Structures are given as C-alpha cells and as structure tokens.
Amino acid sequence: MATGTSALRRMEEQALLVTVALGLFVNGGADLQQYAIRRAVSPLQDCAPRPAHPVQSRRRCLTNLPRELTQEEDALFLTTCPAPALLDIDGVGRKYYLELVLEDVLDKDSTVNCTAEVLYHLGNNNIAPDVQVTLEGELKNTDEADNIFYHRIKSLEKELVAENIPDSYGNVPPEMEPIRLLAWVASGYVIWQNSTENTKFQLAQIKHVKQVKRSDEYLEFDYMILLHEMVSQEIIPWQMTVLWHPQHGVKVTQDNRQPKHASE
Amino acid sequence: DQVFHIVPETFQQVQHLQHLCSTLLLDLWKPQLPEDIWAGEDVHTRVPASLVKEVKDSLDHHMISYKVLIPDVQELVDQSMPKERNSHRQVPEGYVYTQYHPMEEIYQWMTQIQKSNSELVTQHYLGKTVENRTMYYLQISQPSDKTKKIVWMDCGIHAREWISPAFCQWFVKEILQNYKSDPTISRFLQNLDLYVLPVLNIDGYIYSWEKDRLWRKNRSPHMNGTCYGTDLNRNFNSSWGSIGVSYNCSSEIFCGSGPESEPETRAVAQFIESRKSDILCYLTIHSYGQYILTPYGSTTKPPSNSEELMHVAEKAAAALMGKYGTSYKVGSTSLILYNNSGSSRDWAHMIGIPLSYTFELRDKGTHGFLLPSYQIQPTCEETM
Numbered sequence: 001m002a003t004g005t006s007a008l009r010r011m012e013e014q015a016l017l018v019t020v021a022l023g024l025f026v027n028g029g030a031d032l033q034q035y036a037i038r039r040a041v042s043p044l045q046d047c048a049p050r051p052a053h054p055v056q057s058r059r060r061c062l063t064n065l066p067r068e069l070t071q072e073e074d075a076l077f078l079t080t081c082p083a084p085a086l087l088d089i090d091g092v093g094r095k096y097y098l099e100l101v102l103e104d105v106l107d108k109d110s111t112v113n114c115t116a117e118v119l120y121h122l123g124n125n126n127i128a129p130d131v132q133v134t135l136e137g138e139l140k141n142t143d144e145a146d147n148i149f150y151h152r153i154k155s156l157e158k159e160l161v162a163e164n165i166p167d168s169y170g171n172v173p174p175e176m177e178p179i180r181l182l183a184w185v186a187s188g189y190v191i192w193q194n195s196t197e198n199t200k201f202q203l204a205q206i207k208h209v210k211q212v213k214r215s216d217e218y219l220e221f222d223y224m225i226l227l228h229e230m231v232s233q234e235i236i237p238w239q240m241t242v243l244w245h246p247q248h249g250v251k252v253t254q255d256n257r258q259p260k261h262a263s264e
Numbered sequence: 265d266q267v268f269h270i271v272p273e274t275f276q277q278v279q280h281l282q283h284l285c286s287t288l289l290l291d292l293w294k295p296q297l298p299e300d301i302w303a304g305e306d307v308h309t310r311v312p313a314s315l316v317k318e319v320k321d322s323l324d325h326h327m328i329s330y331k332v333l334i335p336d337v338q339e340l341v342d343q344s345m346p347k348e349r350n351s352h353r354q355v356p357e358g359y360v361y362t363q364y365h366p367m368e369e370i371y372q373w374m375t376q377i378q379k380s381n382s383e384l385v386t387q388h389y390l391g392k393t394v395e396n397r398t399m400y401y402l403q404i405s406q407p408s409d410k411t412k413k414i415v416w417m418d419c420g421i422h423a424r425e426w427i428s429p430a431f432c433q434w435f436v437k438e439i440l441q442n443y444k445s446d447p448t449i450s451r452f453l454q455n456l457d458l459y460v461l462p463v464l465n466i467d468g469y470i471y472s473w474e475k476d477r478l479w480r481k482n483r484s485p486h487m488n489g490t491c492y493g494t495d496l497n498r499n500f501n502s503s504w505g506s507i508g509v510s511y512n513c514s515s516e517i518f519c520g521s522g523p524e525s526e527p528e529t530r531a532v533a534q535f536i537e538s539r540k541s542d543i544l545c546y547l548t549i550h551s552y553g554q555y556i557l558t559p560y561g562s563t564t565k566p567p568s569n570s571e572e573l574m575h576v577a578e579k580a581a582a583a584l585m586g587k588y589g590t591s592y593k594v595g596s597t598s599l600i601l602y603n604n605s606g607s608s609r610d611w612a613h614m615i616g617i618p619l620s621y622t623f624e625l626r627d628k629g630t631h632g633f634l635l636p637s638y639q640i641q642p643t644c645e646e647t648m
Contacts, residue, residue: 168477169364170636174340202629204478226478228632230553231602233495233516235478260514 093122094197104140112137120197128193146246149178153211153219160211160221179209182250183223186242189252191227200230207237218243224258236260266316267293267334270307270323277328278303284322288315308333361434362640364426367397367470370462373433374400381440383407384453391531394484395467399531404439404458414539417547418461418532421496421608423468423479424633425551427625427643432462432549434644456544464528465496478633482526486513494520497548498604499529502611503562508604519606529608536612545619546612552632553601553624554592556581559613561597561604569618570596576619587646590626597622623647 087095096118104110112135119130152175153160165180166172172180183206191201204226212220220243227236237258243251272278282298284290291310292298301307311319323330334340359373378387384406390399405412419432439458443449463469467483481493491513498509504523505511512518524530536543556577559567567573574594581592593600597607613620626635626643635643 166631166634166636168473168634170631170634170639172636202632204632205634228478232510233480235516 089119091122093120095119107140110140112139125196129195131192143246145178150219150246156211159213161209163206163208165206165209179221180206182221182242182244183209183225185250186223186240186252187225187227187238189250190238190240190255193255194257198231202228202230204228204235212241218245218248265310265313265337266332267308267310267337268319268323268330269333270309270328270330271305272301272303272307272328274303277326280322280326281307281328284319285309288319290315290319310337359433359437361430361437361644363637364430364640365433366473367463367466370429370433371400374402374462377402377436377440384440384443385436390461390535391527393465393467393528394482394526397466397470399461399464399466399528401459401461401535402436404436404453404460406443406453408454411542412455412457413544414457414459414542415545415547416459416461416536416543417549418464418608419549420463420469421465421548422550423465423472423481424477425625426472426633427551427635427640428549429463429469430640431625431644431647432460434640435648436460436462438644438648461532464532466528468493480516481518482528484520484526486521494518494526496526496528497550497608498606499524499526500533500606500608500611502560502607502614503605506605507562508602509606517604523606532608533611536617537615540615540617543612543617545621546609546617547621547623548608549623549625551625551635552627552629554590554626554628555601555622555624556592556594557597557601557609557622557624558594559596559620560610561602561607562610564596564598566596567613573619573621577621584646588642590642590646 087097089095098116098118100114100116102112102114114133114135116134117130117132121127121129160179162176162179165176165183184203187201187203191203195201206223206225208224210222212222214220220241223240223242225238225240227238228234229236237260239254239256239258240252241254243253270281272281278301282301285292285298285301291312292307293310294306294308295301320330359376365373374387378385384404386403386405387400388403390401392398401418417432417435420429422428439449439453443453465482468479468481471483472479479493481495483492484494485492493513495509495517498504498517498519501523505519508517509519510517520526520529524533536546558570558573558577577594581594584590584592597604607622609620609622625647626639631639
C-alpha cells in the first residue's frame, strides 16, 4: 500500500528518530541529547531500473507509479520532492538512502552531518527495518550534565514518580527535562522496532513514569508513554522499561504495546 | 540576565560586594539586603545582561570567587510558566492571547470582540454541534458600497490541536489592532471580507480540556453509545470514504456514517456552499507538522490551478520563514504526507473555491500537539 512519494517524505522525517536513536545506541548511546533534523539533502543517485521493465525515468521510479508522470505531476514533483533516493531490491525489500543534517535542539548552531541507509524488509512487517548510520563528526559531549542528573536521581530518598510530561499546556518542569529526553531516546528504539513504510511515529506525551530502585549502578525507569502515529492518527499507549547509566548508555529492556484505554 | 553565586571570604570582599550591589542596584536574591552579607556565607544575585561583564571584571579584580548559577534567567522563566489558568475579565484589552483558553472563555471573547469593534465585527450563527452547542463565526468587514470577495478561515476542526484556535483568536486581534495603522491590512480589508470560525469542533475541544487532552474527533455517539466520534476532516463530500479513512468508529480517522453525516460538517458546508461564488480563499488551520498543504489528499492528480496554488503557498512559506526561520514544507497532501479523502480543503476546492489550503502549524514533533504556550506568540506572528 505504500505509495512512493508520501512514504518517502514521511520516511525522511521518521528516519530522523530512527537514525538518531540508533546512532545514540550504537555510538555508545550515553548522551541524553535531542537532535532534530534541520534538512535532508538528497544524494544524486539514480534508482536502478527494475528488470523486465523498460528503463524508467528516475522520477517515475521514485513515485512508484506504473505509468509516466504527466507534465503537471512532473512539475509538482520537482517542487515537492527533491528526491532522496530509494531502491527496490527484488526479493529483499526497499532501501532508502538519506543524507541528513542533525541540529541540536538546545543549540541550533551545533550541527552534525550524517548519512543513513534504511532497508524495509519485503512483506514482513514484524521485522524492524535495518538501519545503518554514519555520523560525520561527533555528537556533543554531555558528561557533566549527565553526571549531575545521575547523582541527583541516585541521591533521591524516595523513588521518582511523575505524570503528564509535558502537561496539557506543553510545559515541562526544568528538573523533568532529562526524564523527558531519556523517554525520547528510548521511544526512538521502540519506534524503530515498529516502523514500516506506512508509519510515522512521534512521542506525544509521557503519561506516567516511575523510578525503580536498583542495587547496581544503573538507573531504571518504568514509563507509560503515548505514541502518536501520523498516518492513522492514533494515540498508542506503550509501556517501556528503560535502563540508563552515564557511561554505559540507554537500554530498553522491555516494551509492550498497550490496549487503547490502558493509560486512562 | 544571569544569576551569580558568590562567597566572599574576607571582610574587605564583603564590603566590596555590598558596594557593588548598592551602586549597580543588583537584584539580590540571597540574602535580602546588602547589609546581611557575611564572610563565608552564600550570596545569590541576579545581574542584568548589560552588567555581566562589569560585575565579572570587578569580582576578578578583587579575587572574589563566584559561579554562574543560572546562565539565562529568561529561559527559566519561560519554561516555568506558573498557573496557566488565570481568571481574567474577558475584555479584549485584558485577554491573554499567549495562553490557551477553554471554550467558555472563547465564547465570551467573541461577544466582547464584537462589542468593542462593532464597526467592523459581527458575530453570526453557523449551526449546532452534536451536543447542541452553538457554532459562531466572526465576520470582519469594512463598510463599503462594493461587494467584496471573502476569505474564510476555520480553526479547531481537530480537538487536540490547541494552537489552531489560539491562532484564530490571535489573527482576529492582530487585524483589529492594526487595520488603521498597517497599510497591508488596511488595503486587505478594503477589498476583502474575513470570516473566521475560531473553533469548529467545539464538543471535541471541550472534551480535550476536560477528559482527554489528545482527543481528535467530534463527540457523536455510535454503536449504542459504546463508541464516540467522527473525524470531521474525513467527513466532507470530497471522494468521501474512498481512501485514507476507516469505517470503524474506534479509529481516529473514522469518516462517519456518510458524507456530511455530522452537524458540524453540515453547518460549515451549507454556509460555504451558499456563498461559494464570493469566496476566494478557504483556509483551515491544523497542527502539527509545519506544512502548507494544497489539494488533493485523495489523488495525486494535480488540481487545475496547481501552479497558482503552489506559487502562492511558496510565497507564504518564504514569508513565514523570514520571521523566525521556521521552515514549512509546501505541497499536496497526497504527495508529501499521506492519502486522505473527505477533507474540508479538498471539498472547498472541488466546489470551485480556487485557493484552498490546510496549514499545519508548529512544530515538527518535538512537542507535537502539546505545544507550550510560550510558542503561541512566535507561531502566530510568523503565520500572520
């Protein structure tokens, strides 16, 4: 059902969360950073013509329409889709090539380039897409802030409990900001595991978070989050258990999709 | 502005600090008064941005150790907005446009706006909602002997998109405050009438305040009251029910039992249909995503005037970006977002309104529907 270009567009934006989350996991994921996509720059790659079909124009290949684009569509395509490339691999799936500029949400001038390849497997929607990320440069070091947060939580007398982050008015108390960033990164993992070409997830809200005391050095949080899925417009409650340590990074040890009214 | 944490060690340092506080009139947070500064005790003081360097130099010169406790006071203030709910008298001069307002206050606001601007503004009945609430729109019209073309704008078709009604209110305020002094607005009103529907989905909006912040649809009951709500933006008679919808009430994109099955949809559709030959532009405001969307959602076949549509939208996006650098993507829903049918924007174009757009306001997902109120002003300013 995936229609080429709108899936492409969505994918571009979704890839952000997936790739950044992955980057954070893969690159030793310690930093509670939040990067937003500033722009996606398209590589000039032709998609390969499919066997048994005449050579297709690149644009037709990218829109996946079974016919040539009309002149009007062609003109429209130029303005709306400065083509990231995709490639249909027979018997395997569809691969997207992306070039992204990541922008630190807390410091708009701090950017990192990155490239990514995302492969959606043919037919099987139960397998997470393969993602490969290459960061050209380094993410900002946040050791100091990470350690301050770590020690603050470690020294709490009672386990942290909070709900509705942000609240209905979009507010987040400053001391809850790291809790929100942690949920953001962890939800990136959940989103990655559940993404298809027809989904676009965002973290909408933390409904509830509870710290779980541990005897080892890790911090553990039990989150109930709400994910917003753009295509169906659904709000999906999701439970996730998140481990974090300033040097060892983020781990999602458990995650469970909840029935619709579970969060109420 | 910054807040410094200073610990004077000696009596001379205490004296110097007291001198600094009094001569520069620094805002002492701790202790309350300069005379209560003691050696070895913490001092916290707020230093205005313009004096930061001077204070730092002076402290360095006297070898007084200090630390910057808060590097940006304004940022903290913005983040920790205290009570959102204030009871303001509902006069437009006292109305706080940078906060979200519940429906009762919006009703009062509409009445007040008409009262204080009666030469320009009239409030009109549009129809009733499922739960029997009255829908009103505001007509902003400069008296003139020529008939003018109409620009229609509706907000709040989806309950959880709070920034949308906030924008409609802001828009009306801006027009009314500046139509005499701003030449663009003044010329605009000489040639065009503005019709603004601040909240289309009133029942849903109230529900999002009282019961479920992330509710989207209206509140029509289905299946014997076991399931509620039709997606009003899938309920219009534009390729209704064909793609990008669900026929299941439990879905967020349930298109209803038939085209225009919902009273809210009918109220808007009947009005626009009756005035369509005069309506030049149909705007519907949503969030989030930062898009200016053109028809259609149900097909990739471009509309007949797609060049003009795109050209105007591109200019709008460029002007928007010029304000705060916010980037909006422009294009048809089916090409850049997803497929849908039954949208109000598609319907408006199909019945002949040439310029028909959906605006998806800030942001791109960082806050999503829960856009913090400190972003109301910049979002509205750039969208103006």
